[in-house]
Amino acid sequence: MKKITRLAAAIWVSSAALFAGMEPAALFIKNATIVPVVGEKIENGSILVRDGKIQAVGKDLQAPAEAKVIDASGLFVYPGFIDSYSHFGLAEIGAIPSTTDYREMGKENPELRVAWAINPHSVHFGTGRVTGTTTALVAPAGGTFPGISALIKMDGWTFPEMAVKEVATSFINFPMTPRPPREGVAAQKEAAEEVTSKLVEKIRDYLKEARRYLELKRLAASDPSVKPPETNAKYEALGPVLEGNLPVIISVEKAKDIELAIKFVQEEKLKAIFRGCAQGYKVAEKIKEAGIPVIIDSLYVGPSEPEDGYDAPYRNVVELAKAGVLISFSSGDDPAQGKDLPYHAAKAVAFGLPHDEALRALTINPAKIFGVDNRLGSIEKGKDADLIIATGDPLDIRTEVKQLIINGRTIDMSNWWETLYQKFKGRPEK
């Protein structure tokens, strides 16, 4: 049986290689300006890739005879970007429910895994890649506990081939205090805040139940006189979260709620990542002190409250970074706009985020946040060969990504858009 499986796997791999243009064992990129993110920029440098990994980076490398050579004269090489929150592979056309799979009904679904539903051939992988995204966190949404995300490469024939982490993070959508009513109606404001606190208590009660269940199970395992509880997949799924082994992404926006969320995380002893934090800049020091990283949402967004000022979304990123919070960018809720990922980073740079920090927030920062910085996030020896070869700064909208490399494979850069463009460019003009 094992042999047959292996044989099947071999055939499969070779057919994959056929489609990918028979990848040679080694790839050599030369004459490039390399921005490794970790380490200094290298002018006129080379990168040797073997078996999907970066084997060498430097100035005076020689191309092995068997290597496929890419001459990157005049081009720039960056590590592939990591999109820290997306629905890639779970949604095709927003308005058509039969094509969307990221939002389950009900409030508590901590056991659901996007790994079970990701379509590796979604059109949005091809279009999402055009600006340099090589890895994405694919998230479920909706309710209080939406489920479990996966960290995947933006290329592969099947989900297992794509997966970097099949189980990447859990999620909690933190309650949001409604916009405070007009000043002077203090009672209303307090009432709104009380509602939020009660909702947090509800989440805590749920976690308490899960803890009780897990404890009972442990007891029953060692003591036959204790009746084990009926299996509960939801509580089971929360186990690693409560033990602090599985990070949990907590969506939270308002300053007051962020403070509540920090307290919640500390009391529950969770390994937390915040997402959103529209008013994070107001409590940046506190977030930093708590050591919680922040995933920035789409920056094509207005201020969460007009009082924050028109530039609040960008200022927020600048202030969070200044306070030393580990930040990363994401493309947000619509995989059709996934390609905008570096454009969000550019928006923050326009308003004062150092360019280097913006690059880190697309690469090494998310790699650290998701615990894969040993594999991803920079051009360093031993890391996955996920590379962007571009005509210039990939944060600039006008820059073209000429070639993406994922796991050492040169990726087909055509996509649905190119198909249409090539076809209709060919219609004769009258």
Add this chain to the structure above:
Amino acid sequence: MKPRSFVKAICAVAFFMGLFNLPLSAENSILLKNGRIITVSGGTISGGDILIQGTKIAKVGKDLSGPAGTQVIDLNGRWVMPGIIDSHSHIALEGDVNEMGDLITAEVDCRDVINPNDINIFYALTGGVTSIHTMHGSANPIGGKGIVLKLRWGKSARELIFEGAPLTSKWALGENPKQSNASGMGRARYPKTRMGVEMAIRDQFEKAKDYQKQWAEYERKARAARDSKGKIAPPLPPKKDFRLETIADILSGKLWVRCHAYQSEEMLSIMRLCREYGVKLVCFEHGLEGYRITNELVEYGVAVSTFADSWAYKWEAYNTMPHAAALCAKRGVLVALNSDDAERMRHLFNEAAKTVRFGGVSEDEAIRMLTINPAKILGIDQWVGTIEPGKDADLTVFSQHPLDSFTVCEMTLVDGTIYFDRARYLEERKKAEDEEKKKQKEPEKKKGGEV
């Protein structure tokens, strides 16, 4: 109210309204010096000056000077372009502007619901937008009337109206009037097909023609009665019908037709229908598949007001690409890039850069899609859309080239009045925030004193 919250309230309201940028007087002359001026009509002038007198651009060139008392603003090499014109938006209107209560709602008018207090007007100014076409929704084959506004933030509803701009009529084809993606009561309404949508429009044309005939007949009889000097009794007028009157205005070309459409086949059909009735279609809204029928669009002479890259949110928006605007423009279609969204409106210059990247139009052409092209589509190009003497002083200043991804809009003028000045905004904000911090510390001090 506690004193602290009072201060907070004052600061909050002031920011929120952008009132620290209260318009400077337009009486004086303003000289913008040493900028890189993207004139749109006459290339880019490095180290150029613009002299504004009153509400108009007086001179554009080098080494200009103004009369005594001219306010001089040194641009220090920053970029100036004509104020951005958004030819498709729904801001500055009160409440919902999609009248779903009936299939045809041609008679309703956005002029009746202008909301001058919409904060999105200020946000738009912070993104260099100076004029907008704000419109009825797309639930109806023939929906309500739209209007062009100038973003004179802080002025009354009436003062926002762009004087001289033609009124528009909003039509819609495809999924929205079919209510394909609607829930609730909308689902049961006719039509459910693109055939039905087109028929609904044709029906109105026929009804309006009959209506016009009735009135012509009435007027003939009334004239006869007048001429008979009392021998013939005067006729009773037909019942006034605001809806059919509006459709009649469409037939006579008084209203400029803006037709929401996605798929190429529905665009071709509606062009044929309009030819048959002599109706002039000015522009397809969205027109995401317009790139497939550029020959026909050029031949008919209809423009396309579209997104740079918005797609795949519904089926009819699926068969397109971010190269679409560029492909249309390269083949001679008049293209404008619009927002259709309060937030997208404030980064339209970023959207234009996408059209350079995908489809490869020149940067100049991309800038035209934000300025003179929408001005032409809206019939306001005699006043705005380029930087030329005699035109309205609607300008916007950027820190870098407007298509550079790291650019920031720093100043926006409408009619020679500064409505947004980022430097001043930041200065005033800092003052207010320092004040707020001080106020927060004071009660603590007092407490300390009491102990």
